[in-house]
């Protein structure tokens with residue numbers, strides 16, 4: 001749109017973390033950037049393209065601090081489910097994710113995000129056996145085709161969950177151990193070589209997508225691998241994203257393995273820094289939070305996933321009080337199904353209020369909205385998104401103020417956090433391009449996509465069926481082993497609910 005001409009958006013009300021009253025304002029956009037914002041009748045070039053935003057509320061696109069686009073085709077495929085169950089079956093059901101499946105799944109996730117008011121995300125794909133340029137391009141192309149911004153961090157690890165938790169491998173039946181042995185991963189040098197090659201070859205056709213690194217889970221990577229990835233991230237000025245202390249099992253296993261918390265371990269091996277984002281952090285203690293804050297690390301808070309997998313309630317109040325930057329994420333669809341950032345933001349506000357009788361240390365709506373916009377922007381390492389201000393990217397969501405969600409409009413910040421659910425999204429602009437208009441994506445036919453997605457379904461079912469015996473065995477043994485581990489006492493309690 002625009003053909004090089006400026007765009008002037010007139011008649012809307014602008015809601016931003018610095019503009020909580022949502023007063024009327026016009027926005028002038030040149031290229032992909034907001035050049036000016038001001039009261040109605042803002043000056044604009046004569047040939048500027050006019051967008052009429054009467055009866056619209058404009059807000060900066062929400063930013064998803066943590067997701068896995070490759071999960072999208074697997075939404076609503078499990079009911080009672082834990083992180084450990086998820087990780088123990090992964091070696092079998094993640095196998096053979098084709099480039100086509102990876103592209104389609106990521107596209108489904110990206111479309112759901114933009115249609116629900118989200119304009120950028122940190123995506124952690126899992127290219128197996130190793131990240132290649134082709135696998136990365138498939139993911140990147142999905143975002144480029146939807147027109148969405150994404151930082152893409154292909155996950156790697158060199159220790160399976162069975163080896164990451166002391167004693168786990170010993171309780172597995174011999175047949176399962178043998179099958180795992182056959183799936184043994186590449187050496188540290190090979191993984192780092194692949195990753196370096198990716199940085200050297202990475203030439204995306206759009207600046208919407210960026211490359212980052214991901215040692216998938218803190219204790220699923222050897223020290224050499226984690227340090228090697230951290231060095232690569234520094235060399236290429238890229239972000240580093242890892243899952244940290246997500247479940248109680250992980251926290252207990254970390255202390256058992258390292259004699260200290262997982263965070264203390266990462267701090268000691270020198271891999272923390274301002275380019276690092278840790279996901280979840282449910283089982284961080286005060287010292288951990290201080291360590292992360294002192295190193296300038298940011299945290300992706302995934303309240304829906306933390307509830308869905310039974311991992312507990314992250315102590316976001318202490319994080320914010322310590323000055324830790326917190327963003328909000330949905331997590332992948334296999335962990336928490338939908339990719340609705342309005343919902344994730346509301347869950348962050350709600351879950352923070354269940355820890356005491358008066359909710360006094362809960363997040364206020366302004367804190368939740370800030371986290372979902374500016375906080376998440378920090379986690380992505382992007383300094384020019386998350387606000388509607390001059391100099392920031394034109395990533396703008398247009399909400400229909402005639403929607404029931406806004407009838408009547410009271411406090412706009414309270415309303416966007418506690419009422420809006422995505423149904424009022426009318427249009428979405430990313431980098432000056434409208435990627436959603438009148439509630440429909442501009443670049444994708446959803447009917448065609450639905451037909452393509454149907455073809456993906458049998459693959460997961462086949463993998464589950466092919467491996468049903470081994471998976472049943474793992475469920476039994478793993479459930480017992482991890483259950484015992486999570487029953488052990490730990491220095492903090494993030495489950496927080498003790499029924500008589």
Ligand SMILES: [Zn+2]
Nearest residue numbers: 243279331332
């Ligand atoms: Zn995750």
